[in-house]
Amino acid sequence: MTVWAPVEYTGVAELRGPLVLVRGVRGVGWDEYATIELESGERRHGLVLETDRDLAVVQVFEGTAGLRAEGTRVTFAGGPLRVPVGAGWLGRVCDGRGRPLDGGPPVLGAADAAVNGFPLNPTRREPPSEPVLTGISAVDALTTLVRGQKLAVFSSGGLPHLELAAQIAAQADTGGTAFAVVFAAIGLTHADAASVRDTLEERLAAGESALLLNLADDPVIERVLTPRLALTVAEYLAFELERHVLVVLADMTSYCEALREVSSARGEIPARRAYPGYLYSDLASLYERCGRVTGLAGSVTVLPVLTMPAGDITHPVPDLTGYITEGQILLSRDVPVYPHVDPLSSLSRMMRAGAGPGRTRPEHLDLAAQILAALARARQAAELAELVGESALGAVDRRYLAMAEAFTNVLLAQRRDEARSLDETFERAWRVVSVLPRRELSMLSPAALDAGYRERT
Amino acid sequence: MTAIREALEPVAAALVRRARLDADAMIAAAGRDAERTLAEARRAVRHAVEEAGERGAAEGRAQARVARIRAGRRARAVELAARREVLAEMRERAVAAVTALRDDPCYPRLVERLTELARASGGADLTVREHPEGGIVAEGRGRRVDCSLPALAGRAVDALGAEAARLWAP
Numbered sequence: 001m002t003v004w005a006p007v008e009y010t011g012v013a014e015l016r017g018p019l020v021l022v023r024g025v026r027g028v029g030w031d032e033y034a035t036i037e038l039e040s041g042e043r044r045h046g047l048v049l050e051t052d053r054d055l056a057v058v059q060v061f062e063g064t065a066g067l068r069a070e071g072t073r074v075t076f077a078g079g080p081l082r083v084p085v086g087a088g089w090l091g092r093v094c095d096g097r098g099r100p101l102d103g104g105p106p107v108l109g110a111a112d113a114a115v116n117g118f119p120l121n122p123t124r125r126e127p128p129s130e131p132v133l134t135g136i137s138a139v140d141a142l143t144t145l146v147r148g149q150k151l152a153v154f155s156s157g158g159l160p161h162l163e164l165a166a167q168i169a170a171q172a173d174t175g176g177t178a179f180a181v182v183f184a185a186i187g188l189t190h191a192d193a194a195s196v197r198d199t200l201e202e203r204l205a206a207g208e209s210a211l212l213l214n215l216a217d218d219p220v221i222e223r224v225l226t227p228r229l230a231l232t233v234a235e236y237l238a239f240e241l242e243r244h245v246l247v248v249l250a251d252m253t254s255y256c257e258a259l260r261e262v263s264s265a266r267g268e269i270p271a272r273r274a275y276p277g278y279l280y281s282d283l284a285s286l287y288e289r290c291g292r293v294t295g296l297a298g299s300v301t302v303l304p305v306l307t308m309p310a311g312d313i314t315h316p317v318p319d320l321t322g323y324i325t326e327g328q329i330l331l332s333r334d335v336p337v338y339p340h341v342d343p344l345s346s347l348s349r350m351m352r353a354g355a356g357p358g359r360t361r362p363e364h365l366d367l368a369a370q371i372l373a374a375l376a377r378a379r380q381a382a383e384l385a386e387l388v389g390e391s392a393l394g395a396v397d398r399r400y401l402a403m404a405e406a407f408t409n410v411l412l413a414q415r416r417d418e419a420r421s422l423d424e425t426f427e428r429a430w431r432v433v434s435v436l437p438r439r440e441l442s443m444l445s446p447a448a449l450d451a452g453y454r455e456r457t
Numbered sequence: 458m459t460a461i462r463e464a465l466e467p468v469a470a471a472l473v474r475r476a477r478l479d480a481d482a483m484i485a486a487a488g489r490d491a492e493r494t495l496a497e498a499r500r501a502v503r504h505a506v507e508e509a510g511e512r513g514a515a516e517g518r519a520q521a522r523v524a525r526i527r528a529g530r531r532a533r534a535v536e537l538a539a540r541r542e543v544l545a546e547m548r549e550r551a552v553a554a555v556t557a558l559r560d561d562p563c564y565p566r567l568v569e570r571l572t573e574l575a576r577a578s579g580g581a582d583l584t585v586r587e588h589p590e591g592g593i594v595a596e597g598r599g600r601r602v603d604c605s606l607p608a609l610a611g612r613a614v615d616a617l618g619a620e621a622a623r624l625w626a627p
Contacts, residue, residue, distance in 0.1 A: 007578055010601055103537050104541055
């Protein structure tokens with residue numbers, strides 16, 4: 001097959017739901033990209049779900065409404081979907097497979113790349129290092145996001161995880177180095193998508209961001225492509241154009257549900273909760289595309305957001321994600337203020353590589369450890385207070401309770417449009433630990449305490 | 458009676474003095490209370506005014522941001538639409554230029570070459586007919602190869618990739 005004379009197959013044997021069964025095909029492979037042309041000249045697109053001898057089953061993205069077996073022509077691309085890549089994506093708003101939604105021309109690129117991509121070559125992978133500052137105090141101070149890291153946000157229905165993801169996407173930066181955000185919205189309602197677009201608008205206008213919107217009423221097969229497309233775009237920006245790229249994937253639970261539906265249409269044997277048995281390796285094939293590469297300046301950092309169905313952290317989606325990602329930011333209803341980050345259940349395993357002297361602040365790691373230790377002690381004191389009453393607690397325990405309250409009100413609570421600088425986050429963090437007597441702060445060095453501690457009188 | 462009154466006079470005087478002192482103290486305390494209440498009310502009013510001012514300013518900022526976002530989005534939509542139109546016009550011009558090849562003396566050779574191309578791609582058994590707008594369409598059982606001139610022009614524009622972005626590059 002050549003680009004100049006592609007073969008169109010006209011032997012449509014059957015139309016069923018979103019599937020087209022094409023007969024008489026030659027050399028068509030699994031997962032191949034297909035273009036379906038109707039009698040009216042309208043073009044639709046699809047993916048090959050299954051092939052058997054001269055038969056190919058194509059799932060049509062736009063559905064088969066209005067298609068007739070006669071007069072429909074199907075052309076196969078000769079390989080899986082490829083998309084143009086390059087800086088042309090920046091500032092654009094497209095649907096889940098890259099078609100413009102902003103009224104502009106198709107996205108054009110100097111090169112094209114297979115959407116399925118490849119995980120990074122492990123021998124060329126560099127460990128994550130240096131921070132991506134999100135402007136969210138609870139994340140920057142306690143679970144620092146590191147360039148090249150994959151850090152998941154675990155949430156439950158009804159919590160503002162999407163707002164948090166959009167806020168991070170709108171205000172994250174890498175302190176002066178070239179930076180870009182690729183936001184893949186997966187299975188969102190129209191209202192949520194509009195709100196994400198509004199939040200990201202300034203970054204889009206500045207040409208620092210690309211937004212892919214797969215809506216809840218878009219076909220599931222497109223939902224399976226969306227995160228892959230986002231990562232393909234990000235890889236080129238990072239490793240060819242040398243930018244640090246943050247890829248936000250929200251909501252990955254919708255992606256997994258789409259994968260389950262496609263797997264079921266393919267007649268595969270279901271595993272836990274009817275998700276396909278390869279869910280783990282499929283998720284890994286996405287998350288492992290992030291990282292840094294030896295000798296190249298850019299990086300791809302992935303922030304997948306997922307909702308835990310019924311708040312169940314043992315559900316296959318959060319469970320398998322947790323095995324792959326390098327930590328998690330857990331949102332909880334027990335935390336009364338936005339962004340609802342539960343500090344004691346959140347962890348960034350790569351934080352040591354992204355925070356500390358020469359990266360954020362010399363005392364960062366000690367201060368974060370001290371805050372977490374104090375919050376753990378405050379939790380014990382609160383449990384005791386429930387039994388005996390707060391007035392029966394010792395003076396020190398009461399100070400710990402006051403510290404936990406200060407943590408919630410001063411450091412954690414943040415407006416949805418508020419970007420906090422690292423300086424402000426640290427100033428607030430010191431105000432929080434300064435609620436405790438100095439002798440309790442055993443994890444901080446005397447020099448750091450002299451510089452930052454301000455005991456309340 | 459007079460004797461009793463006279464005898465009690467110091468007590469009465471003391472009681473009156475005590476009552477006056479108490480009254481003075483109460484008046485002073487009431488005055489202090491009033492001052493305190495007044496100061497608190499003033500502080501509360503000042504705080505409420507400041508808060509309302511801050512809220513108003515925040516709302517103003519939010520509204521200004523929304524207006525800025527909308528204006529920016531409109532401006533970018535106009536620019537992007539213009540780009541799309543330019544690309545569509547280039548496609549039209551390309552189709553016109555390629556279909557004009559019908560009048561070229563080399564056109565029969567082109568048709569021959571396209572026939573070879575179509576058969577190489579779709580199979581030697583395909584039946585070839587000429588397309589009304591130039592070029593050929595080869596058809597067989599369940600297969601079709603469109604090498605009409607408009608289709609070829611469209612493919613050529615698609616193959617341009619980022620080259621086409623030079624249309625609107627500064």
